[in-house]
Amino acid sequence: MENNLDRFWVSFKQWYLYELPQNNLIKENFIGYDEHDDAKPYLEINFNHYYKLNFGVEYDGILEKDEKITVKSLKMLMELTYSEFIKDRYAFTVDVNKRLAKFNIPLKLRNGVLISVGHKSSNQIEHIYNYEQLERKINYSEELIISDELLDKKTALDYITDSLQYIVSINDGDGIKMKNQEIALLVGGTRESKLYTVIHNELDEINKIINEYFDVRHNEYLNKAKQKREVLNDKDFIEYLYNRIYSLLFLLRIKCNKDQSNEI
Structure with missing residues (x-):
């Protein structure tokens, strides 16, 4: 049986690839339009460029592969998307956190950073x-x-x-x-x-x-x-x-x- 993280990833990837381009959250320069499908919008992002630019590593291709997600890969994709591709960051944060909560994933997107929510504290480790x-x-x-x-x-x-x-x-x-x-x-x-x-x-x-x-x-x-x-x-x-x-x-x-x- 797939665990919650696997099920979340299936749902999130579907939303990210097919719903996100249509809900006016992505910056216009990262949207392409399919001429053969009623100009349907799709993501047009050079992920490898932005992974190298932000993290100094090659893009792992996680959106194109049928592989299990790791928290590390999810964190990189989520935080990169927030910082580079999103124009309505508040709406994106709300949508992401609703999906995380739906699948009981103890993570939360806060100010563009994916954090653990297992421990409640006003302190930050400095x-x-x-x-x-x-x-x-x-x-x-x-x-x-x-x-x-x-x-x-x-x-x-x-x-x-x-x-x-x-x-x-x-x-x-x-x-x-x-x-x-x-x-x-x-x-x-x-x-x-x-x-x-x-x-x-x-x-x-x-x-x-x-x-x-x-x-x-x-x-x-x-x-x-x-x-x-x-x-x-x-x-x-x-x-x-x-x-x-x-x-x-x-x-x-x-x-x-x-x-x-x-x-x-």
């Missing part, structure tokens, strides 16, 4: 800590978690877990216990604070879940206490655990040691 070890893994996990495939969801959980471990590791303290205490202090201020207690306990609990309870980051059959690690095959629970870790990670990226980061 620091890059380590693109290879953190930001890229987070981005990749956001693509995989909305897949309907169990392996993709487990990989997303693995990547978001690695990201949490990284953000903890760049703070002070010898060993994981001390680092958890130090990073909890960045949120709570003092060890007497309830905020400190909540964050410290949450870090400890997540460590137990991913290292002792389930086969998230380990291939060994038993944990250190010689207890059996449970195979994690419940996709709904994986999504719950992913979002729990994601929310904690989001908070720590705001509160973390910004001396270790680069301003965006």
Whole structure:
């Protein structure tokens, strides 16, 4: 069975190619007219030129291929369309977001940028800590978690877990216990604070879940206490655990040691 993202793409591509040229959203210089079909409008865009111009890469031909869409490809097409081809950006944004919501895709077009809407916050991340070890893994996990495939969801959980471990590791303290205490202090201020207690306990609990309870980051059959690690095959629970870790990670990226980061 096709997952929601695949079904969205079938619908979106049909709308993009056949409806969009006719609804007065596209700039006139990107519209051609079929002389043999009552001057029916169609898209006349050199996608390869604009992909090279904006992204420095060749156009992947996704609109012409019968292939599954990835969030990365969708993001590039959506943001390029908004910035280069659209004259009524508000109407385009409304139409796109209605389609995303219809197929329960946790993405939203906002000010020309396709963003994840799984996490609600007035904050924006303003620091890059380590693109290879953190930001890229987070981005990749956001693509995989909305897949309907169990392996993709487990990989997303693995990547978001690695990201949490990284953000903890760049703070002070010898060993994981001390680092958890130090990073909890960045949120709570003092060890007497309830905020400190909540964050410290949450870090400890997540460590137990991913290292002792389930086969998230380990291939060994038993944990250190010689207890059996449970195979994690419940996709709904994986999504719950992913979002729990994601929310904690989001908070720590705001509160973390910004001396270790680069301003965006």
